[in-house]
Amino acid sequence: MDLSSSSSSHSDNEDLENKEETAQQWIYRHLVEFTNCEDSSAKSLVEGDVAPLIQLVTDMAQTMCLFVTATKPVVLDFSAIAAEPIPLPVPEETKTAKKKMKKKGKLKALKKKKNKTKGSKKALKLKKKEKNVPVIVEPPPPVVDATVDMIFEWWTHLDIPPHEQFMFVIPKSRVPNVEAKFDELYHVGFMKNRKLLKAALSCLDTVFYDKTSFAMKIDLLLLINEIEDRKMSKELVFERFILENIARNFNLNGRIRNIDSDARSITLILSQTIQTFCFQPDMGERTKLLIQLSFFDIEFLGSFPDIRVTAARLEKALDHISLLQFLYKEEISEWTRKTYLYLLDLFSTILAHEITKKSQYMTNYSPENKVEPICVSFKKVVQKLVLVSREVFETQEDWSATNKVSFSFYIVGILEEEIDSIIEKVQEMNSEARDMSLDRSAMQATKVILTELDAYLQEKCLESAVESGNLESLRSLAATIVKHNKRLERVVALY
Structure with a gap:
């Protein structure tokens, strides 16, 4: 079935027939499927002005959205409206009699006025002021000749139609394929x-x-x-x-x-x-x-390359928790508690990741590696964690979670000092002066010590120990790193 118009727009419609199904047939099919309307309703749209449809199909940038609004025609039922009585002609005699009656009535009214008291005059004045309010009859709604069961109209404004029902045609995100069918190029749906x-x-x-x-x-x-x-x-x-x-x-x-x-x-x-x-x-x-x-971006803090940026963002997030707790304490206490615990866990994860990354520089030294201070950068974060916990938590059990992180942070500080000391010794061993020496004994001895230390840290899983805040594991790790650092000191002193 070809729904193309045979009018002057025939040449434009030919551009739409580059597929097995023409654009008009495609719109027609979806209108019938979505609304179950009569053929004449859908045809009245696609057989009329289809300029908006042509613009959609020829938009190679795939940026245009098209809507078709759907409304039901309104038909006025005149049978429900009571007919007004038609006024009949009045004979001349009757009119004359009515005039005489009016004159007699006026004379009687004048006589009565003379006999009335002042109080009755006031009452008459009040009655005179009272006016009959005319009854306003609303005009009947405009009559629509219901030749179709649905009225469809194109909507091309840069906004979603305010209508109760409409069909939407939205280009898909991929680049248009000339050979593809319309359903492959556009999202089509209907809001009922x-x-x-x-x-x-x-x-x-x-x-x-x-x-x-x-x-x-x-x-x-x-x-x-x-x-x-x-x-x-x-x-x-x-x-x-x-x-x-x-x-x-x-x-x-x-x-x-x-x-x-x-x-x-x-x-x-x-x-x-x-x-x-x-x-x-x-x-x-x-x-x-x-x-x-505003807490949304802290989900991605672990991927930030700069420790100082990460620390500043954590501090800001903790400030926001304090602000929320101050402004909306009663209604938001559970939310702030939950979010604070998330920040506490996130900080432990970031700290564990950073200290593990720094420890790897001991065995994988390179002059390009930028070794940044970790605990110095995060010192204010830990202080603020302790302060905010006093605002958010009310029980000793909750406070213990913050205290655990605070104690483990202190031990991580000792770990970092020892790791920094080892990295300095490795850097000295890899200096140009050492590299020019024919004696490679010091470098070989250093490599043996660092290999042993690396194996130990992997076995005891440094990252997991820091993240969990296990104090016994952290103390054991610190003691082992201190021992290996002293061995390196002796190597440097001998060579």
Whole structure:
């Protein structure tokens, strides 16, 4: 069935017929499938002006989105409206009689006025002021000739239609293939009830305020319809994260809240926070939510190359916990406790990773290696962890978690001093003066000691010991590193 128009737009329509199914037939098919409308309703759209469809198909940049709004025609039922009585002609005699009656009535009224008292005059004045309020009859709604059961119209504005029902056609993210079918090039869906989308868009505007973009709305529309493709920039990781959780709360299968409340991951903690906000989005709660969402980037702190940047970000996060605790103590105490424990674990993980990386420089020395101070950089972080724990926790059992990290940090400081001392000796052994010497005995002796130390650290797993905060393991590691460092001192002194 060819739904192409035979009018002057025939040449334009030919450009759309580069596939087995024409663009008009494709739109027609989806309209019928989604709405179960009559053929005449869908045909009235695709047999008319299809300029918006032509623009969509010929948009090689795949940036244009197209919507088709769907509304039901309104028909006025005149049978429900009572007909007004038609006025009949009045005979001349009757009119004359009526005039006489009016004159007699006026004379009687004048006589009565003379006999009435002052009080009755006041009553007449009050009655005179009273006016009859005319009854306003609303005009009937405009009559639409219902020749079709659905009215479809193109919507090309840079915004999602405000209509209750609409079909959306959104290009897929991949580069268009001329040989591909339309269903392979576009996401097509239908919103039957705008209620969920409206609520989701309201949350989006509350969170982002004047920063809400059309791309965000399109992503939200796709996600609510369980389409994972995105139009927003891949670099906007934070914005995408918020959209995902808003959509998860308002997807077409109903709200879902399957987030583990005890999860030790900031993204899972924040996911629950966003979904809780979505149940009662309010501008008054927006400030609290934005402070909470500021913790999002600390999930990636372990990959930061600069220790000082990592330390500064941890300090800032702890300041935010103090601020939240001060402003919203009663309603947010559980959230701050959970987030603080996550930061405590994250700090231990980062500390373990950094000290392990530094220990590897002992056996894998290179002049290009940049050895940064670890414990000096993190000293303020540990101090702030102790202070904030007094604000967040109320029991000795909770405080013990912070005390454990604080004690282990002290031992790690001793470990680092010994590791730095060994790295200095290795650096001296690899100096140009030593390299020019024919006597390689010192370098060989150094290599033997460092190989033994490296094997011991791997066996006892330095990283796990620091991360867990096991004090006995850390003391044993410190004693062993001190012993190997003294052996190296003797080697340097002999050679």
